[in-house]
Amino acid sequence: MGCHEKPHAHYVYLDSQRVLHASQGCKAVAKIHNAQPVSPIAINYLQSEMLREVCSQCVDEKTLFSLQKIAEENDSLQRNGNYIITVNGVQRKIKAEKFNENIDAFVDQMPDATIRMRDRYGKEHDIKLADISNAYENNYEYVTK
Numbered sequence: 001m002g003c004h005e006k007p008h009a010h011y012v013y014l015d016s017q018r019v020l021h022a023s024q025g026c027k028a029v030a031k032i033h034n035a036q037p038v039s040p041i042a043i044n045y046l047q048s049e050m051l052r053e054v055c056s057q058c059v060d061e062k063t064l065f066s067l068q069k070i071a072e073e074n075d076s077l078q079r080n081g082n083y084i085i086t087v088n089g090v091q092r093k094i095k096a097e098k099f100n101e102n103i104d105a106f107v108d109q110m111p112d113a114t115i116r117m118r119d120r121y122g123k124e125h126d127i128k129l130a131d132i133s134n135a136y137e138n139n140y141e142y143v144t145k
């Protein structure tokens, strides 16, 4: 990545201390937060919980305001939308809320079923329920329909 490259407007960046940056090359990542380089998050998959800590060096108030609006819309899709699960080869939709409330039961009863998730670059994968916590750790989000 060249040092003159402008930050891509459709991505924000989480550093290893979970502080959110608008700029991938932000100097505050290392100097202030003593963090490791950042992970890009496609802005369409930004969630409100990622905005708990925001860098004051590269995120101004106007940017923060628009990020909050986008995150709120994404949150509401996560709450009210449907997830796509595949059980014994049959794909079906399930209410996101219902799944989230009973997630342990789903994982226990159908560890080999899969749920559609997307990685932080926006690519979709069918993830085994048994592997879901691993997927969370890698910043995967549920695909909602």
Ligand SMILES: [Zn+2]
Pocket: 020, 021, 022, 023, 026, 027, 028, 029, 055, 056, 057, 058, 059
């Ligand atoms: Zn920053």
